[in-house]
Amino acid sequence: xxxxxxxxxxxxxxxxxxxxxxxxxxxxxxxxxxxxxxxxxxxxxxxxxxxxxxxxxxxxxxxxxxxxxxxxxxxxxxxxxxxxxxxxxxxxxxxxxxxxxxxxxxxxxxxxxxxxxxxxxxxxxxxxxxxxxxx
Numbered sequence: 258x259x260x261x262x263x264x265x266x267x268x269x270x271x272x273x274x275x276x277x278x279x280x281x282x283x284x285x286x287x288x289x290x291x292x293x294x295x296x297x298x299x300x301x302x303x304x305x306x307x308x309x310x311x312x313x314x315x316x317x318x319x320x321x322x323x324x325x326x327x328x329x330x331x332x333x334x335x336x337x338x339x340x341x342x343x344x345x346x347x348x349x350x351x352x353x354x355x356x357x358x359x360x361x362x363x364x365x366x367x368x369x370x371x372x373x374x375x376x377x378x379x380x381x382x383x384x385x386x387x388x389x390x391x392x
Contacts, residue, residue: 290351291330301379302364305355310371311348317373321363326355328373 293307305326309317311333318329330351357377365376 290347290349291353293353298376301381303377303379305375305377307353307373307375308371309368309373311346312368312373314368317368319363319366319373319375321357324357324359324361326357326363326375326377328353328355328375 291307291309293305296304296306298304307328309330312330313333316331316333318327318331320327320329328351332350333348358379360380361377362380363375364378365374367374
């Protein structure tokens with residue numbers, strides 16, 4: 258059975274990859290850990306803030322590959338001397354993925370007050386016009 262999408266329209270040429278990107282985003286949307294915010298900080302910068310209490314910079318890995326931004330958290334090393342009566346702060350491994358538009362780049366990453374902040378810069382759109390010669 259062939260799945261029908263709006264991208265099957267014959268007037269939308271070269272958007273095949275966009276359908277698969279939307280599928281992958283939909284699959285990861287149900288995962289709720291770690292919670293995150295996305296906000297505008299300036300005209301062309303977006304900040305992604307992930308709540309990563311209990312993680313250090315050594316426990317976190319941020320990779321920007323192609324159009325995908327991945328944030329991976331490894332389980333922090335346990336302090337053997339601690340004895341918890343209640344442990345409500347989650348410290349489990351995670352993998353959170355974000356799909357970025359073409360030419361977006363991560364310009365800053367810092368850990369502050371239990372939040373991993375990633376600043377992503379949006380490129381200025383280039384307008385181009387080309388007259389095609391008919392032969």
